[in-house]
Amino acid sequence: DVKVTQSSRYLVKRTGEKVFLECVQDMDHENMFWYRQDPGLGLRLIYFSYDVKMKEKGDIPEGYSVSREKKERFSLILESASTNQTSMYLCASEGFYEQYFGPGTRLTVT
């Protein structure tokens, strides 16, 4: 079974803080993704990585950056958290056209 883990299930941060969300997969997948899920909007792609040190912007990259120094690890960084970044963040790893998701991090920015 593919396992995708995320560093935190729940996180509360203050406006302006730098936030790191980490994701690790154990299937040697090349492609990894960060999404945010908001009610009524489904899952929206923030960033995508197709190899170590390679990344591409998704649909809503503003206010976010990513890092992929090792194949199994993909980090999402909120440079200066804002209240409109309060959301559920989901990491996914892809194998054979199907994406496998981590449990999600519920981030609240106050």
Next chain:
Amino acid sequence: DQQVKQNSPSLSVQEGRISILNCDYTNSMFDYFLWYKKYPAEGPTFLISISSIKDKNEDGRFTVFLNKSAKHLSLHIVPSQPGDSAVYFCAARTMYNNNDMRFGAGTRLTVKP
């Protein structure tokens, strides 16, 4: 632009009956379609998929139907069970592009005992 639409935010069904969840898409380049199931406080889990060369794929109680001309797919669950209560996301992508998977907004299914 929402390229994948799930127009029913919620659906309630009696245990043992059929659940039908619908999904429409606008991009004719999509050639692979997936359904995910999500319980509260968990990530989505892959349920079933179908490629555009097929019009039906079945896995146990779950069947996905694809109507390419109508750009419509549906997920049938028969018989529905209380444990099926979850949010179901429809997703679509092209098989040649790594980063174009698009998700619908989800449909919350409640199966009543």
